[in-house]
Amino acid sequence: QQQVKQSPQSxxxxxxxxxxxxxxYENTAFDYFPWYQQFPGKGPALxxxxxxxxxxxxxxxxxxxxxxxxxxxxxxxxxxxxGDSATYFCAASINSGGYQKVTFGIGTxxxxxx
Amino acid sequence: xxxxxxxxxxxxLKTGQSMTLQCAQDMNHNSMYWYRQDPGMGLRLIYYSAxxxxxxxxxxxNGYNVSRLNKREFSLRLESxxxxxxxxxxxxxxxxxxxxxxxxxxxxxxxxTVV
Numbered sequence: 001q002q003q004v005k006q007s008p009q010s011x012x013x014x015x016x017x018x019x020x021x022x023x024x025y026e027n028t029a030f031d032y033f034p035w036y037q038q039f040p041g042k043g044p045a046l047x048x049x050x051x052x053x054x055x056x057x058x059x060x061x062x063x064x065x066x067x068x069x070x071x072x073x074x075x076x077x078x079x080x081x082x083g084d085s086a087t088y089f090c091a092a093s094i095n096s097g098g099y100q101k102v103t104f105g106i107g108t109x110x111x112x113x114x
Numbered sequence: 115x116x117x118x119x120x121x122x123x124x125x126x127l128k129t130g131q132s133m134t135l136q137c138a139q140d141m142n143h144n145s146m147y148w149y150r151q152d153p154g155m156g157l158r159l160i161y162y163s164a165x166x167x168x169x170x171x172x173x174x175x176n177g178y179n180v181s182r183l184n185k186r187e188f189s190l191r192l193e194s195x196x197x198x199x200x201x202x203x204x205x206x207x208x209x210x211x212x213x214x215x216x217x218x219x220x221x222x223x224x225x226x227t228v229v
Binding site for chain 2: 009032034036043044045046096100101102103105106
């Protein structure tokens with residue numbers, strides 16, 4: 001079963017618009033929620049992350065909103081640009097000592113059109 | 115450049131053939147991971163190594179074996195390849211709690227096709 005549910009699977013946004021990707025999780029043992037960005041032919045790269053004791057984190061045009069009681073979190077990309085066109089994965093992880101087991105959502109392919 | 119290096123980048127295998135995917139990191143990270151990426155499935159954990167000398171199964175280990183050769187290298191072996199193993203394979207490493215960035219560093223992937 002899918003431990004991290006992500007939607008939508010694809011998203012088309014006009015340049016300058018807001019891109020919103022939503023995720024939900026079940027396992028309350030998850031203690032870290034990263035987002036990864038992947039360009040074609042490349043490996044995913046860490047974009048932004050949040051801990052469950054924080055409701056919002058902003059880094060430049062990227063914001064994570066986190067609702068612990070609803071077990072939901074979302075990524076907002078403000079003023080979306082064509083260079084943001086990529087696949088975005090939400091994830092949830094359990095951190096145990098020196099390692100981190102990450103469970104990924106299925107990914108959202110974002111296309112920002114001029 | 116520091117990072118995670120995967121070889122080969124592309125491979126075509128016939129059903130039943132075996133091969134080893136290589137991964138090496140030069141960041142002195144303790145833990146390493148193998149994921150496979152399939153359309154509509156996201157990234158799924160195959161095996162991981164929390165530290166040198168240890169390995170554990172992930173979500174989809176069947177048909178694979180791993181070896182943590184030393185702290186730098188973590189290989190993934192397909193003993194008898196099947197078409198269902200056609201995928202893009204990613205290796206990742208993780209520095210540990212308190213490190214920056216606090217997440218995985220991924221390699222650029224190996225695209226494997228089994229015919």
